[in-house]
Amino acid sequence: MTAATDEGSAITYGDARPAATIENPDDATRRWVFARHTPRVTRKELVSYGQRKVAGLTQIPRGWDGRSAPPINAGLAALAVDLLDALIFQDDLPTPQFAPRTDGGLEISWLVAGREILIAVGAEELSIWAVDDDDHDLVTPIDVAYHAVDQAALIQVIMQCRGVLQDLSTKVEHPLPLQ
Amino acid sequence: MAQDIGDAMKLPSFAKPPVVEVAVAAYFLPLPGLDVIELVGLHRLWETRFPKIQQQPALPPATGPVSKPIISFQLSTGLAPVRIWMLSEDEAYLVQTQNDRLILNWRKTNANRDAYPRYSYLRQLYDELWSEFARYITSRELGAVQPNFVEVSYYNRVDLISGEHLEDYIRPLDSSWTTERKSVVYRSETDLRDDFGGVIGTQSLTMSQDIAGGHFGRIEIASRIALQDGSPTAMFNCLDQAHSFGVRAFDESSSPYAHEKWGRK
Numbered sequence: 275m276t277a278a279t280d281e282g283s284a285i286t287y288g289d290a291r292p293a294a295t296i297e298n299p300d301d302a303t304r305r306w307v308f309a310r311h312t313p314r315v316t317r318k319e320l321v322s323y324g325q326r327k328v329a330g331l332t333q334i335p336r337g338w339d340g341r342s343a344p345p346i347n348a349g350l351a352a353l354a355v356d357l358l359d360a361l362i363f364q365d366d367l368p369t370p371q372f373a374p375r376t377d378g379g380l381e382i383s384w385l386v387a388g389r390e391i392l393i394a395v396g397a398e399e400l401s402i403w404a405v406d407d408d409d410h411d412l413v414t415p416i417d418v419a420y421h422a423v424d425q426a427a428l429i430q431v432i433m434q435c436r437g438v439l440q441d442l443s444t445k446v447e448h449p450l451p452l453q
Numbered sequence: 454m455a456q457d458i459g460d461a462m463k464l465p466s467f468a469k470p471p472v473v474e475v476a477v478a479a480y481f482l483p484l485p486g487l488d489v490i491e492l493v494g495l496h497r498l499w500e501t502r503f504p505k506i507q508q509q510p511a512l513p514p515a516t517g518p519v520s521k522p523i524i525s526f527q528l529s530t531g532l533a534p535v536r537i538w539m540l541s542e543d544e545a546y547l548v549q550t551q552n553d554r555l556i557l558n559w560r561k562t563n564a565n566r567d568a569y570p571r572y573s574y575l576r577q578l579y580d581e582l583w584s585e586f587a588r589y590i591t592s593r594e595l596g597a598v599q600p601n602f603v604e605v606s607y608y609n610r611v612d613l614i615s616g617e618h619l620e621d622y623i624r625p626l627d628s629s630w631t632t633e634r635k636s637v638v639y640r641s642e643t644d645l646r647d648d649f650g651g652v653i654g655t656q657s658l659t660m661s662q663d664i665a666g667g668h669f670g671r672i673e674i675a676s677r678i679a680l681q682d683g684s685p686t687a688m689f690n691c692l693d694q695a696h697s698f699g700v701r702a703f704d705e706s707s708s709p710y711a712h713e714k715w716g717r718k
Binding site: 318319322325326328329330332333349351352355356358359420423428 | 485486
């Protein structure tokens with residue numbers, strides 16, 4: 275963030291500094307980095323929390339549903355962690371919730387102020403969608419078998435979900451403690 | 454360890470095995486927080502034994518032996534994952550870590566020409582590394598260390614003297630094949646099963662001879678076992694199983710001629 279190659283950024287440096295830089299939002303290239311507020315929860319803490327929750331789900335035994343549900347598949351759990359890592363892109367995002375699926379997959383969801391994001395990592399297919407309290411789509415949803423996953427569509431919906439998460443982060447009234 | 458010794462008693466052994474590299478590995482649920490800074494912190498724990506450090510590109514996600522197929526995508530919130538090599542002074546021992554695996558390699562090098570230190574030694578060393586690794590991850594609050602599958606791999610180099618061919622050593626290779634060939638490759642993938650017939654892992658066996666590149670053959674055996682639970686006891690039991698499957702495959706696929714040359718006991 276403060277590499278020497280930042281010489282070309284629009285931020286002033288040298289003798290004229292730093293009042294002009296305070297207004298500059300160019301996070302990626304700016305030369306001066308000012309202290310911010312202390313986050314309620316850091317990105318690292320939230321990703322670590324999610325990883326622990328997924329790890330816990332992988333320990334549930336076969337038949338956990340009282341019938342014949344298989345344990346959570348390790349490959350699907352790894353994919354869930356990768357998706358979580360991609361979605362939680364900054365500090366102070368809302369806390370996700372986790373649930374096992376009876377097909378050996380798992381679900382990650384956020385539900386804040388009537389808006390919902392759901393990541394369903396199923397045994398055969400991946401679904402990602404987000405809706406508002408009127409059930410209107412907030413993202414371009416995907417619901418597709420793994421062999422047919424389109425990388426561009428997947429990245430697009432992840433980027434859209436990031437935007438929804440960022441918006442949700444301003445609406446959290448009672449943050450869930452990370453345990 | 455008791456099981457390892459018991460297993461070792463039942464397994465064939467070789468006085469002069471042609472092994473030049475062994476890798477003992479555990480693959481675990483990704484730890485996104487195990488980034489380059491944390492990996493360097495981890496190295497501080499081990500720098501007495503592994504003083505050299507190198508950065509390598511991360512390896513792609515590994516598919517477990519009974520895992521669902523996975524998809525991967527390129528999207529990062531920060532820096533891309535990295536793999537760190539930590540090497541002993543003579544570079545015979547190598548620890549490879551990235552955010553989803555911990556691998557211990559032993560290598561016979563031109564400098565050391567060491568004899569293979571045997572699985573029981575590598576297992577003990579790996580046990581120490583794994584315990585320290587797990588403690589580090591916990592102390593740094595990087596997530597839960599949840600191993601999914603283990604792998605024991607052997608890379609053997611068979612130096613052939615004049616008039617010898619790899620099929621002299623390897624049973625699956627038909628000795629009636631023409632001597633005009635430029636290369637020979639045999640590759641198999643096998644399900645590994647428990648005593649009840651259930652699939653618990655996979656084994657790949659590759660044998661090749663590249664005459665143009667030197668008069669020697671290669672035998673690679675990699676055995677992967679899926680963990681039923683993530684406890685250290687279960688993990689090391691599975692490592693022992695993978696080792697046993699590998700030794701048996703090596704023994705069963707090599708010829709009486711090879712057994713005599715390698716000092717089978």
